Each structure stands twice: as structure tokens, then as C-alpha cells.
Amino acid sequence: MPKEWSASQTAEELVQTGIRPSAPRVAVLRSLKSRTDHPTAEMLYCDLKDDNPSLSLATVYNTVKVLLAKELIQEVPGGGETLRFDGDISVHGHFFCDECQSVSDIFYDRDTPIPPPPEGYRVRGVRIQYHGLCPKCGKSGC
Numbered sequence: 434m435p436k437e438w439s440a441s442q443t444a445e446e447l448v449q450t451g452i453r454p455s456a457p458r459v460a461v462l463r464s465l466k467s468r469t470d471h472p473t474a475e476m477l478y479c480d481l482k483d484d485n486p487s488l489s490l491a492t493v494y495n496t497v498k499v500l501l502a503k504e505l506i507q508e509v510p511g512g513g514e515t516l517r518f519d520g521d522i523s524v525h526g527h528f529f530c531d532e533c534q535s536v537s538d539i540f541y542d543r544d545t546p547i548p549p550p551p552e553g554y555r556v557r558g559v560r561i562q563y564h565g566l567c568p569k570c571g572k573s574g575c
């Protein structure tokens with residue numbers, strides 16, 4: 434579980450990465466570091482706009498682009514059309530719920546056996562993705 438990130442800690446991390454710690458950047462990065470629900474840009478905007486009245490959805494999109502380019506956050510691929518973002522940049526997999534579209538982390542040992550690549554292919558990275566039903570959606574309705 435990520436710890437609660439303070440605004441000053443977040444600003445410090447931005448400065449260290451060479452990014453000017455503008456208010457939207459601090460707000461977006463701090464939110465992503467503090468949550469595990471892999472929000473979309475729209476979800477970030479909805480959650481942050483009350484505390485940041487000058488924030489626009491376009492600013493959120495631009496901000497995640499900057500944070501992605503500096504590898505402070507990562508994209509979660511495989512969730513369909515809508516991109517989801519992850520403040521946890523460690524290597525881990527994801528479980529996509531087909532019903533409620535929730536995305537949960539799967540942490541695994543680096544020694545977990547995975548299928549070998551085809552002959553002659555060089556692996557640069559591995560992504561583990563499951564999809565199915567989360568515990569909430571997997572419960573039968575009756």
C-alpha cells in the first residue's frame with residue numbers, strides 16, 4: 434500500500450526530476466502516489482477539482498503526459514480505450530474487473546515462473562494482466 438504523500442514531499446520529487454512543481458503537477462502526482470485505484474484522467478480531474486478550482490481536464494491530461502515522460506508514473510495498458518494511470522512505478526501486474534472496470538495491483542516475486550519467449554526473441558519487459566471478476570462483482574446477486 435502506498436503511504437500518504439505530503440504536498441512538500443511531492444514537490445520535492447518533482448524538483449529532483451527537473452520538473453517545475455506547479456500546483457496541478459503536485460496535485461496530480463500526489464493523488465496518484467496516494468491511491469491504488471489506477472484512475473483515468475477524468476477520475477483524477479473529478480477528485481481534484483474541488484481543492485483546485487483552476488484545474489481543467491486539459492491540464493490534467495497535459496500533466497500526466499509530463500509525469501509519464503519523466504517516468505514518475507506509469508500507464509496501465511490493457512484497460513480498453515481509456516488510459517489508466519499508476520503512481521506505483523515498480524514492476525507489478527494488474528487485475529481488470531470486467532464488470533466494474535476496477536484495476537487492482539498484483540505483486541509477484543521476480544522468480545515467479547512465466548512462459549519463455551519464442552526462440553530468437555529478446556524480452557525487454559513483462560506485463561502480467563488478468564481480467565475477470567473482482568470479489569465484489571464475483572458474488573452472486575441472490
Ligand SMILES: [Zn+2]
Binds near residue numbers: 567571
Ligand atoms: Zn468488479
Ligand SMILES: [Zn+2]
Binds near residue numbers: 526537
Ligand atoms: Zn498498479
